[in-house]
Amino acid sequence: MFGLFKKKKTPPTFAPLYTDMHCHLLPLVDDGSKSLEESLDVMEVMKEVGFEEIRLTPHYQYPRFPNKEDDIEERYKNFCEEVERNKGERSLPLLKGVTGEYRIDDGFHEHIERGRLLTYRFADPKRGSAKGLLLMELSLHQPVMGFEEVIFERQMEGYDIILAHPERYPYFNVHSDRLEQMKEQGVYFQANILSLDGFYGEEARKKAFDYIENGWIEFLGTDMHNVMYAQALRHAAGNRKIQQLLEKEEFENKNLVSKD
Ligand SMILES: [Fe+2]
Numbered sequence: 001m002f003g004l005f006k007k008k009k010t011p012p013t014f015a016p017l018y019t020d021m022h023c024h025l026l027p028l029v030d031d032g033s034k035s036l037e038e039s040l041d042v043m044e045v046m047k048e049v050g051f052e053e054i055r056l057t058p059h060y061q062y063p064r065f066p067n068k069e070d071d072i073e074e075r076y077k078n079f080c081e082e083v084e085r086n087k088g089e090r091s092l093p094l095l096k097g098v099t100g101e102y103r104i105d106d107g108f109h110e111h112i113e114r115g116r117l118l119t120y121r122f123a124d125p126k127r128g129s130a131k132g133l134l135l136m137e138l139s140l141h142q143p144v145m146g147f148e149e150v151i152f153e154r155q156m157e158g159y160d161i162i163l164a165h166p167e168r169y170p171y172f173n174v175h176s177d178r179l180e181q182m183k184e185q186g187v188y189f190q191a192n193i194l195s196l197d198g199f200y201g202e203e204a205r206k207k208a209f210d211y212i213e214n215g216w217i218e219f220l221g222t223d224m225h226n227v228m229y230a231q232a233l234r235h236a237a238g239n240r241k242i243q244q245l246l247e248k249e250e251f252e253n254k255n256l257v258s259k260d
Contacts, residue, residue: 013237014193014220015050016246018254019096021120022057022135022164022190022221026079026098029067030059032225036082043083043092045230046222049237055120055258056098057135057221062107069116072098097258101164102136104147112154119159120256130158133188133256137164143171148178152185162188162219167195167207174210183216188252190219194229196245197236212245218252 014020023046024032025039033039046054058072059065076098083095099118102108111117119132134154138147151161163182166172166189172179183189194200195208211217222233236242 010045010048010234010237011243012048012050013239013243013246015052017051017220017251019053019055019256020046020051020093020222020224021055021219021253021256022101022192023054023224024056024058024101025054025224026056026058026072026075029072029075030061030065032058034226036079036086038226039079040083040086040090040092041227042224042230044090045234046224047091047093049233051093051222053096054093055096055256057101058098059103060100060107060111061103062105062110066107067100069100069111069114069118072100072118099135099258102134104136104138104144104150108150117159120162120258123255123257127255129155129160133160133162135162135164135190138169140168140170143169148182151182151187155185155187160186160188162190164190164221165192165195165223166216167191167204167211168200170203172207174207179211179216188218189216190221191217192223193220193236193242194223194232196242197232197239199232199236209245212249219256220251220253 024030025042027033027035027039058067060067080095099120117134119134121132122128138144154161166179191208191211195204198205224230
């Protein structure tokens with residue numbers, strides 16, 4: 001057991017969000033959790049900071065994580081059974097489905113051709129497009145040529161798009177015209193909770209608060225990968241500025257459901 005899991009009272013700061021919709025806790029499919037035990041440890045912290053439900057979002061990223069949807073769904077089913085068998089006396093959030101974090105890269109077209117992208121839906125059936133909400137990310141280093149077109153084409157096909165962590169792309173500035181244009185085109189944005197606590201550096205922290213201030217951020221995600229992230233999530237839960245933000249702002253996390 002990790003030292004960070006020793007008893008210490010952590011405030012349930014993220015209870016108003018209810019659901020986390022971005023985390024990498026399906027073991028051994030990407031750069032997230034490396035074992036069932038690690039996933040359980042992280043989930044325990046997520047419950048402690050206020051999350052009642054979590055939705056898993058493994059990376060689909062070429063060539064690093066060439067995951068396929070059918071395989072991910074099968075692994076998710078097995079993971080749920082293993083969690084159920086091993087949870088013991090632990091207090092854990094409920095597992096509420098698996099979708100994915102799709103990177104716009106050279107392999108993305110294969111997912112489109114297979115025609116089985118894993119998406120969320122809004123709980124309210126009157127909201128959202130026919131094919132659901134697709135969580136997408138961009139390169140963390142440089143803008144991929146034509147990424148706006150890839151996003152807008154998906155919208156034309158009937159998907160809603162959630163852009164993951166816009167504050168983490170160093171090539172967008174605080175007042176980015178390209179991000180503003182995406183908002184005008186109806187793209188949803190999801191900021192990382194750990195960005196707000198400075199986990200990815202001061203620039204990402206500032207951008208995350210500024211984008212929320214702009215009214216650009218509909219969702220907050222933990223982007224949990226492992227126990228080191230869980231330790232950072234606990235730290236974020238104690239951040240007064242984040243606590244005040246959660247008391248004041250409404251986010252859409254609890255309005256999502258998984259497709260099936
Ligand atoms: Fe992620």
